[in-house]
Amino acid sequence: MIAARLPGLIWIVIAYTVSLILKIKTVPAIEQYVIFTILILLFTTIYCYSNLFLPGRFWMYFVLQSFIVYISAFFTQDIPVIIITLYPLLVGQAIGTTGRKKNYLFLMILVLFTINTLVMVPLEIIDTFLLITLPTMVIIVSYAVIFFNQVNARIRTQYMLEEVELAHQQVERLTLHNERQRMARDLHDTLAQGMAGLKMQLEATNVYLTKGNDQRAKEIIVQSMKRVSELLADARLTIDNLRLNTKEKYDFQQSIIEEVQHFTVATGLECHFEFRVMQQLSSTISEHCLRVISECLSNIARHAKATNIWIRIEEKEKVLFISVKDDGIGFNTDMKINKDGHYGLLGIRERVRIIGGKVDIDSKKDKGTNVQINIPLQGAE
CATH class of the missing domain: 1.20.58 (Methane Monooxygenase Hydroxylase; Chain G, domain 1)
Structure with missing residues (x-):
């Protein structure tokens, strides 16, 4: 001065x-x-x-x-x-x-x-x-x-x-927070969901062995071994993405079909799939939507006690509509979403928010659950 x-x-x-x-x-x-x-x-x-x-x-x-x-x-x-x-x-x-x-x-x-x-x-x-x-x-x-x-x-x-x-210091803190959130989502969507799927397949194997159906039990064990290999590959890919921030191009429809097939084999539940998307989706939207649908199916298998699942994916007027519905026991959305440890539902909301979409979870006791997601495609990356 x-x-x-x-x-x-x-x-x-x-x-x-x-x-x-x-x-x-x-x-x-x-x-x-x-x-x-x-x-x-x-x-x-x-x-x-x-x-x-x-x-x-x-x-x-x-x-x-x-x-x-x-x-x-x-x-x-x-x-x-x-x-x-x-x-x-x-x-x-x-x-x-x-x-x-x-x-x-x-x-x-x-x-x-x-x-x-x-x-x-x-x-x-x-x-x-x-x-x-x-x-x-x-x-x-x-x-x-x-x-x-x-x-x-x-x-x-x-x-x-x-x-x-x-402001730079605040950005650094927010970046670190966002990276931790992303790591939590990726670990949940690979390790947690993969282990949950293996648990369901092992439970199914135990049921078939108890009933004396050794052949079906062996088939599920082979599928489980294949699933473990895929889980390890997904874990390596997640680690690579955390290091290099790379994005793999998805064949979105084929990825959803494979996810539904794995789910059906593991749980034996009837899954009705409808896909009506003509526009080529970006890798970001494809990746997040795949993870969201996978989380919805995992939650259904673990908690819903459903017998039927309906998955509908369609595009209307530059908006992607996704609906995952089941006929299970339902749940209290406020209690579940706000309860500590329920990272799956939080992860769904976070992923939809990242790609600029909106999510609505409608669930009533003994009347099933319907997860509806709207994602604008215009200008999305």
């Missing part, structure tokens, strides 16, 4: 020195030198610490400084250097610091300058005085305005840089 005020301090020192040198020729009393010096020191000190007054208490600052200059001018009234130098400095600071919305400040300073001029400058030389003083004041005021505007711009720039740094 001192460096920013250095030109003004130099100007004050020059004005004081010139006034003092010229005043020595008139041989004033020593008391005048002392009082004049104290006033200039007071003016300089207040100028150095003007940040304590501006912009909140600008009135106090400019009124005080103006009257210090006004009083100082009386001690050099035959040599009006202070009038020519310090008033323009205050006018420039008033305009540059407070802006044009407070023009009455420098008007007040100009009024004091006029009073000083009329009181201390002899009438016979006032025209010569003004002819020399006014152009000088215009130059000084112009420079002061430019200088103080630059100082204020530098201060605003520094303030903006601090705000940008704070």
Whole structure:
């Protein structure tokens, strides 16, 4: 801040020195030198610490400084250097610091300058005085305005840089939070769902072994081994995506068909599938929709006690509609979604939100559950 005020301090020192040198020729009393010096020191000190007054208490600052200059001018009234130098400095600071919305400040300073001029400058030389003083004041005021505007711009720039740094830190925190959320979703959609599917297949194998149907049990075990291989591949792909943020292109329809087939084999539930999408979906939408449907099927198998599932995927007027419905026991949506540990339902909402869609989960006791999702396709990536 001192460096920013250095030109003004130099100007004050020059004005004081010139006034003092010229005043020595008139041989004033020593008391005048002392009082004049104290006033200039007071003016300089207040100028150095003007940040304590501006912009909140600008009135106090400019009124005080103006009257210090006004009083100082009386001690050099035959040599009006202070009038020519310090008033323009205050006018420039008033305009540059407070802006044009407070023009009455420098008007007040100009009024004091006029009073000083009329009181201390002899009438016979006032025209010569003004002819020399006014152009000088215009130059000084112009420079002061430019200088103080630059100082204020530098201060605003520094303030903006601090705000940008704070915003950058907030972005980093949000990025870290989003990455943790993404990792939680990906781990849930690979390991958690895969293990849930294996558990259902092992339960089915146990049922068939109990009934003596060894052949069917062996078939499910073979499918389980294949499912384990696919689960390991999905886990590796998830890790690669976390490292490289790569996206695999999906054959969306085929991926859904395979997911439904795995589900049907593992659970034995009847699954009715309808697909009416003509537009090529982006890899982002395809990936998130696949994960959402997979989570819906996993929830049905674990909780719904359903016998039939209906999956409908269709496109209408640049909007993708997805419906996953079952005839199970239903549940209380508010309690389930808000309950800790139910990451599946939270994951569904998060994934749909990421691709700009809306999800509605309608469920009633003993009347099944219907998950409806609307995703705008126009402009989606």
